[in-house]
Amino acid sequence: MMTSSGPIRRVALLTSGGDAPGLNAVIRAFVKTARLEFGWDVYGVEDGFEGLIGKPKIRPLDLSDVRGLLPMGGTILGSTNKGHFSSFEIVEGRRVHDPAALNAVCETVRKLRIDGLVVLGGEGSQAIALDLYENGVPTVGVPKTIDNDLGGTDMTFGFHTALWVATDAIDRLHSTAASHDRVMVLEVMGRHAGWIALYAGIGGGADVILIPEIPFTFEAVADKILEREAHGTEFSIIVVAEGATPAGGTAVYQSEHEKRLGGIGQSVAEEVQRRTGKETRVVVLGHLQRGGSPTPSDRVLATRFGVAAAKAIAERKFGQMVALRCGQLTTVPLREVAGIVRGVPVDSDLISTARALGISMGDERG
């Protein structure tokens, strides 16, 4: 196996899937640690796993290449959520990727004599990293998702930045809602988990929060608006995760094209307007949540992960993903996290906190 050979000399890293604020901070921290602490040669792979298929798209990374990266959004390595690994089969509950593509990556890693490959990506990318590891590639995972829905780690970088953008949006919508006696609907990211919607909703003072973990009814949402009106408050704010689903319905976020024709945010707005007669407007935050300079917490977490990835390679913890658990850095086996989505537990105090404040989660409990 590649992963069992001699001293570490050359390492590489790649960023996979949608971009997230903090990727560049991870790259910077990894390169600094790899160079200053371990003296390895470091290579950056461009365009995610695609850069390791066919003619390699790699470039050496030294200290001068990562100067100034800490506060920068995006990834200097480029990324893609398309390509050879974008489709897969599910066999016995596990994702099985295109064997030819896997072989191609293994072959490239072998040829380039890479002793450690860091994969920055979400649950799908970590599943690929696992497959590669089981085919002999010495991978180390770094969790990445602004949705904060990855298994094995308590927190992912990018989440706080997305939360900042979403909460700022609610703050802004409040003035207009209150001035015009309107209902404002804000659709935020979160296909499989409602972390952003729940945190931003509580932090921004929303009246209704709809998340994928709790099926909602339009009736309950409209009732809340009308209840507020009955108490003399003419405006309301609804925060809805893109993956929120009406009870008995199915998630509506599938494609970009359909999205343009209106996601769940718009459905909620239309139904609320129809049922309450109140003027209702929708704002879809979309890509604004992904971009920009990471918040201080995200920069720190990304930096810790970057350093930890280098140390994991030094300790030959291949097939593992770095993670934050109870405030401590640790590693978890890729096997335990690949393809796993971590939703908001329904017994989370965050949800009971929301309910105690009178926020409706769109279900029968109001």
Place this chain on the structure above:
Amino acid sequence: MMTSSGPIRRVALLTSGGDAPGLNAVIRAFVKTARLEFGWDVYGVEDGFEGLIGKPKIRPLDLSDVRGLLPMGGTILGSTNKGHFSSFEIVEGRRVHDPAALNAVCETVRKLRIDGLVVLGGEGSQAIALDLYENGVPTVGVPKTIDNDLGGTDMTFGFHTALWVATDAIDRLHSTAASHDRVMVLEVMGRHAGWIALYAGIGGGADVILIPEIPFTFEAVADKILEREAHGTEFSIIVVAEGATPAGGTAVYQSEHEKRLGGIGQSVAEEVQRRTGKETRVVVLGHLQRGGSPTPSDRVLATRFGVAAAKAIAERKFGQMVALRCGQLTTVPLREVAGIVRGVPVDSDLISTARALGISMGDERG
């Protein structure tokens, strides 16, 4: 005429049309000046002109009512862009409003013995203020539009805040665009004038800026994207004002309902993707531009206008609107500004600045 009678004792103000950051700062400054400097009784009218039709919706405003208002978005008086004056006829180039509604307002003002009525609003609201003035109501106008497109004044409050939000959005989209080799389209406000798009596009480093004042072609837009690609830059940022119109086409922003089905931003995204083959995404900023705490410049301008409105009443400059001209506060006759939209002059150095930087305005000049 109401406007010629004795000493000023009671004044009122109302906010009309869409909300803008800074309205509360105007209210605060007006009330402070009216109370501290002139000792008048001040009344706030709720829900714009509607609050003066039928049973008056007014409340006294004293210093304690305006404490803390300076940094707050929205308007504590409420506003509406619907109601008795939302439709009008054009007679000899001038708007003619519902005479019954006008009479109702005049009657209320007379009964309440209001010696000065401040109207915070856009060109439409100033046209109503003019009509009222000509019917004997002692009105003073305060210009209000985040679009910065009002005649008679060099600048309106709310514009800098909208500019801030739009530029921040471009900054955020840059990271994603560059990381994913995408074209990002940002649709900003500006039905009749491209001030926000032009300033934000220059300030955010856009590659294409489309404004109502310059008809564009999809071909020119696509050409710019492809030209950048030919020079090795795989991503581009397009900023489009909601009122931008393809040459030979018509503006597409009419209704909220249609807007949901996609405004000009989406059309541009679809055409660019079709013509260039590049992955393209659109973000519609919408109501985010209206809300939130005003920027320092907007707070200062709003405060100056609020003080100036009180002084204009004291000097009986009725039928006038306060304005900023070359950095100086002044007043202009409502007759000269009512219903007038101030677009970006096509010979503005802002446009030639954009072109000098290589920004395409979507026309044949690239």
Place this chain on the structure above:
Amino acid sequence: MMTSSGPIRRVALLTSGGDAPGLNAVIRAFVKTARLEFGWDVYGVEDGFEGLIGKPKIRPLDLSDVRGLLPMGGTILGSTNKGHFSSFEIVEGRRVHDPAALNAVCETVRKLRIDGLVVLGGEGSQAIALDLYENGVPTVGVPKTIDNDLGGTDMTFGFHTALWVATDAIDRLHSTAASHDRVMVLEVMGRHAGWIALYAGIGGGADVILIPEIPFTFEAVADKILEREAHGTEFSIIVVAEGATPAGGTAVYQSEHEKRLGGIGQSVAEEVQRRTGKETRVVVLGHLQRGGSPTPSDRVLATRFGVAAAKAIAERKFGQMVALRCGQLTTVPLREVAGIVRGVPVDSDLISTARALGISMGDERG
């Protein structure tokens, strides 16, 4: 004992010590939960414990009193870090407060028939809360310190906001430092613990971070600056916690008056300039770190604490403090946290992360 009597009907809360962003969010969440979920009467105590000595300074708090408080900095109840409890004796390692003042508070609580008293404060205030509890007052503590240095809880609200301000300051100083080849010293809060300095230093890309937990030498600091210069980097950023202390020296932050004459930040600046010959400037952030709207995370944490405090009263968990442990809300006995300061553990990965990046902690390890 007061704490063992019948059903809960009347509760009160007070804010003690320096203000922190999020206090108002706690008040809002507590009042909402107490009113909506439990139907209690709620009273706000003004000016901390002082409001319970002599003639009570209290006022009822209902839903309308807490509207709009979520994003507001400061505390509507007022606070003080002076008064009857500002001095104490240490007896057998525990603080002993003025018995007359304690009795006065007990007496007031008894007279007002308060069935639960929430104390928002730092370690000193929790020590008072403990003393009161042991004298029969049914207290529940809510941890409050922007320094994040309270025992028993993983995180306190206000910390993220202070971190934001400090990191933003470093970002700003970077441009000037780099443009002018200067050393910039930023003094941040943290008398007993270096959390703000460490997080902000890592998040802002500092070159030297000095914290109370690690005694530093001016020599090591100057060496780092000169080492950077030798490698061609002419500027450096130093972040120093106000409680950082030279090896063998003593902390210099004691009084406001002395502070004006220059705290540790200025000493560092002077020594660095003297030893390296480089132009050095110092900025003391001071009160800027305490104020302003709390960040989204701080608003959420404060809200969770506010709800948890109400639930703790309902469950009669008196003599306890609400806390966050491993992402879960819980309570800890006041006895375990009163007067306890939680510094950065010297084996924390945050410190090894900083060192791996080449950041000097000012000690012999560089």
Place this chain on the structure above:
Amino acid sequence: MMTSSGPIRRVALLTSGGDAPGLNAVIRAFVKTARLEFGWDVYGVEDGFEGLIGKPKIRPLDLSDVRGLLPMGGTILGSTNKGHFSSFEIVEGRRVHDPAALNAVCETVRKLRIDGLVVLGGEGSQAIALDLYENGVPTVGVPKTIDNDLGGTDMTFGFHTALWVATDAIDRLHSTAASHDRVMVLEVMGRHAGWIALYAGIGGGADVILIPEIPFTFEAVADKILEREAHGTEFSIIVVAEGATPAGGTAVYQSEHEKRLGGIGQSVAEEVQRRTGKETRVVVLGHLQRGGSPTPSDRVLATRFGVAAAKAIAERKFGQMVALRCGQLTTVPLREVAGIVRGVPVDSDLISTARALGISMGDERG
């Protein structure tokens, strides 16, 4: 004369004096215009005029060198406010600089065959540019000062960014001041002019604003604090420009060393505390006002100036400075602006606006 020769082929630019947000945006716009529109070779001079004395410190600047500069604070060319031109004599009201240094610069410009030299700097730097021009160097000035106090132009870039930082600081201090019944003193930049203090004070809702243009008395300041207390408001905010001076006193800002021992901000705090008995705290913003990403308005203005400077060279408007007058770009003779400081006119509506709101300017008018 150098300035009269043939076609323009090579141009250079330098940044002089303290850095200001927007310098990099000017550099970017100038390089883009010079390359794309005119096809000139462009050189950047390092460390201001010093880079043209002795061995030239210059480097070619092409489009790739200015990518990403728009939102970046500072100056990639470096700057200094020390060196050969830091001292001068005043002869007949004009500054006379070291002839040897002037000759050295002329010589370098001649040898490098530079056909146009852009000088980004304040009034002092423009005086040097004028001297150089009169010695045959084809200079074009670009105004630069965050203080907004340059003659000949209505606005300078960097001012809005400084204003943003200062107003944000006041917003933050408000929460603490109100929570603790304190007086907070904020010292902002402005040695010769009170633009920042006046705008930030109005925009942040200060109670007292002290500027160099209006000598103040400690008595008037203390009276205002006491008057507020008499009306039941226990806290106050004072904004003081570093150049504000007590009536009959002299400005106290001279040296950095003295500054550390306390500038005017501290004097005000001490006198207010002494005279009113109220707890008073001071924050000196200092270098925070200079750094960070420029605001959108500053980016746009800097960009317009950069383009205009290139166009001024193309039109051979040497010995001129680009300027903004009534919203229009223009040029003014260096002779009219060199060494001129533009203070706030005492009859400015900004000052009467402040007074109308009840803000004290620290003079006998309260």
